[in-house]
Amino acid sequence: MTLVNALPPEFDRGVVTTVHQGDCHVSNAVDLTLSTVLGSCISACVRDTVANVGGMNHFLLAEQSGAAKDRYGASARYGAFAMEQLINKVLSQGSGRKSNLEIKVFGGGKINAALDDVGRKNIDFVHEFLAAEGYVSVSEDVGGNYARRVLFKPHSGRAFVKRLDNASGANVAREEIALAKRHVIIPAPITDIELF
Structure with missing residues (x-):
């Protein structure tokens, strides 16, 4: 008997590390799975196919300037x-x-009208960033009107996406609205360097 929401049998989770908003994790561990839940946020999964090293980030673009x-x-x-x-x-x-x-890209859903389609802005941003840096995503699951759970195996590059139900999406939307209301703090550039 197979469960409808079960992972494929070859996708053994092993040790699971959660990647929260603002996090970035990189590893080459064979038994590690990076996991995150996304609404409007974006997660990029990047893997070195020769060294079998990979990682995941999770970010939300919370404000837009008029410039x-x-x-x-x-x-x-x-x-x-x-x-x-x-x-x-x-x-x-x-x-x-x-x-x-x-590179694989996930997220950018429109899960709440109050977020002014931050998801679309996030998708546009990550596509523009990758193009400007000379990268192309090999696969992606972006957009839509639902939240998603993403599992990524940094050693093998395997990814699994599960679209979440409305109740889970509503929880993610509340968390993202709270994050969007806070100002994003950007580290100040280092301008005074002393060499010795």
Whole structure:
């Protein structure tokens, strides 16, 4: 007998690490699964296909500026930081070659009208970021009007997405609205460096 919501038999969860909003985890452990729940947020899963090192981030672009050259405002700098942090960690723990990277993108759902389709802005942002950096996602599950749980095996690159019911989506929406109301804090650039 097979359960409708069961994982495929070959997708053994092993040790599960939850990736929360603002987190970035990278590993080469064979038995590790990275897990997150997304509404409007985006998670990128990046893997070095040669070194079998991979990771996942989770970010929400919470504010938009009116400046034409700064389309997403301070939060885009946070999204760019989240993407660069993940890619750099995978490169430094892996082969160091951008050509070996495989990228998968998840999330960006419109799960609450109060979020002014932040999900669409997140999808646009991540596509523009990847294009500007010369990357293409090999697969993605983005958009829609539902929340999703994403499981990612950083060693093998396998990913599993489960679309969540309305009750779960409502919980995710409440959490994201609370996050969106807070200001995104961007680390200040280092301007004074002393070499010794």
